[in-house]
Amino acid sequence: MARLLGIGEFSRRSRLSVKALRLYERQGLLRPAEVGVGNGxxxxxxxxxxxxxxxxxxxxLDMPLAVVARIVAAPEDDRADLVADYWAVVEHRLAVQRGLAAHLRVVLSGGKGLLDMYEVKQREVPEQVVLTEQRHVLQPALVDWIGAAMNxxxxxxxxxxxxxAxxxxxxxxxxxxxxxxxxxxxxPVDVASGPTSTASRVEPAHREAYVRLKKAQVVFPQILSAYDAVATWVKENDLVIADSPREVYFADIAAAGPDDEVCDIAFPVR
Incomplete structure (x- = not known):
């Protein structure tokens, strides 16, 4: 007959407190093999x-009990992947929070250290024909609209x-x-290949000042620090903003990790 351990001994050997064991029992996460009828x-x-x-x-890992329960209940071959999936979400959240903390430090210090956060560069952008879709949209609906419009x-x-491009x-x-x-x-498209019913226009050639962002930085409101950094750099270098600012998406942001570079914040300048 298999040996049964009292809750005190089980607590010591499992490195879980008696209080934790009672909580996990109530949650259905770790039930005792036997509960005495008379004495409990x-x-x-x-x-x-x-x-x-x-x-x-x-x-x-500060893992919520619901996630712990899902991993414990999973087949052993699946557990490592579930832990990896959970930790990827945690790392992304921490990266986003790190960017927000940096943004708040700049805001609360009146802009001090803003240009130390980003490396501003310049480039020449050739004239190009672009298919376009335009909409008045508030920030809460912005990401969904951009995704749908780009598709x-x-x-x-x-x-x-x-x-x-x-x-x-x-x-x-x-x-x-x-x-x-x-x-x-x-x-941007090559219109020489055929007509389209979608609205289009010519984007004129121009010079841009820009900064490159990682995925974790492309989050509101901390992304505003990047806009402020480029605008400040333009002013301090005696240039003039020549057109509306833009976000240039050169990578698949959905597939990217939090530290992957995905987007440029760019201002046309002269």
């Missing part, structure tokens, strides 16, 4: 120690020989919870 005394099987120790380690424009680009989004007015732009999604 709890006993555990020795082989439950492996599960208990796994729970203890997972909780040290429509990228499909339409097939009739024009495909996408010829990185898509970009132009902000013709401020976008926040109260101001709605307008915003213009643009996909």
């Amino acid at each position: 005394y709890r006993r555990y099987r020795e082989e439950q120690l492996a599960t208990a120790r796994l729970v203890a380690l997972l909780r040290r 429509r424009l990228e499909k339409a680009a097939g009739a024009c020989g495909g996408i010829s 990185a898509p970009f989004v132009v902000y013709h007015g401020e976008v926040n919870e109260d101001s709605d732009g307008p915003v213009e999604a643009c996909v």
Whole structure:
């Protein structure tokens, strides 16, 4: 007959407190093998120690109980992947919070250290024809609209020989919870390949001042620090902003990790 361990001994050997064991029992996460009918005394099987120790380690990651329960209940071959998926989400959240903290330090210090956060560069952008879609949109709905508009424009680009350069989004007015732009999604194309019913225009050649952002930095409101950095750099270098600022998306942001470079914040200058 398998040996049963009292809750005190099980607590010591599993490195889980008695209080934690009672909580996990109520949650259905780690139930005793036996509960005394008269005295309610709890006993555990020795082989439950492996599960208990796994729970203890997972909780040290500040993992919510619901996630712990899902990993414990999963087949052993799937557990490592579930932990990796959870930690990827945590790392992305921490990267975003790190950017927000940096943004807040700049805001609360009156802009001090802003240009130390980013490396501003310049480049020449040739004239290009772009398929466009424009909309007045408030910040809470911005990301969804950009994604949908870009999908429509990228499909339409097939009739024009495909996408010829990185898509970009132009902000013709401020976008926040109260101001709605307008915003213009643009996909460069080779119009010599065929006509399209989608609206298009010529984007003139120009020089740009820009900074490159990682995925974790492309989040509102900390992304505003990048805009402020480029605008400040332009002013300090005796240049003039010549057109509306834009976000240039040169990578697949959905597939990127938090530290992957995905986007430029750019201002046409002269």
